[in-house]
Amino acid sequence: DSGVTQTPKHLITATGQRVTLRCSPRSGDLSVYWYQQSLDQGLQFLIQYYNGEERAKGNILERFSAQQFPDLHSELNLSSLELGDSALYFCASSVGKLAGALGEQFFGPGTRLTVL
Amino acid sequence: GENVEQHPSTLSVQEGDSAVIKCTYSDSASNYFPWYKQELGKRPQLIIDIRSNVGEKKDQRIAVTLNKTAKHFSLHITETQPEDSAVYFCAEGGGSNYKLTFGKGTLLTVNP
Numbered sequence: 001d002s003g004v005t006q007t008p009k010h011l012i013t014a015t016g017q018r019v020t021l022r023c024s025p026r027s028g029d030l031s032v033y034w035y036q037q038s039l040d041q042g043l044q045f046l047i048q049y050y051n052g053e054e055r056a057k058g059n060i061l062e063r064f065s066a067q068q069f070p071d072l073h074s075e076l077n078l079s080s081l082e083l084g085d086s087a088l089y090f091c092a093s094s095v096g097k098l099a100g101a102l103g104e105q106f107f108g109p110g111t112r113l114t115v116l
Numbered sequence: 117g118e119n120v121e122q123h124p125s126t127l128s129v130q131e132g133d134s135a136v137i138k139c140t141y142s143d144s145a146s147n148y149f150p151w152y153k154q155e156l157g158k159r160p161q162l163i164i165d166i167r168s169n170v171g172e173k174k175d176q177r178i179a180v181t182l183n184k185t186a187k188h189f190s191l192h193i194t195e196t197q198p199e200d201s202a203v204y205f206c207a208e209g210g211g212s213n214y215k216l217t218f219g220k221g222t223l224l225t226v227n228p
Contacts, residue, residue, distance in 0.1 A: 107160050
């Protein structure tokens, strides 16, 4: 157990719908990262937050958004869902103390999203 | 770091043999190079990492080497065991970049 929790574990929804994925980082970690993992694309970095502020952005679609709350938990919102959004979504956390000094990221168990 | 090439995509070895996975990157400012192991249906977990001021790091049967000039780094697993079977991901980042860019993964199968 990494100490990172994600809910829900599984999510099945229809095209056009909107869902929210939730992540709670390890105690003491200020950085939260979101990744999308599909069979043919590996681990794709979506976005990172540090202590409530967006710090880095990857290949995140405009239909997707995220935020980190004052208690440091984070939510990833996916809207106007398409079949191709079906994937495993991981959240990871790290201390993220020093700017630009990366360290171990601890991954949550993931949320499996299926869009029908 | 925007691009990481990882090879091979699949690797099958006999128990007790060594396995080597290689990655190349493009951003010369990258200074952090971790390797993650992901077993089927589970989360990725860090197994070893190296920073750009070090050329080699070893932890029991696992070692990582870094060649900054050539911009490539490798994972070496010796005396492989069936429980080493998993997908291994390399990644790079740091410097001016807060994010990690992952390779596409290598499926390692260790045959008993």
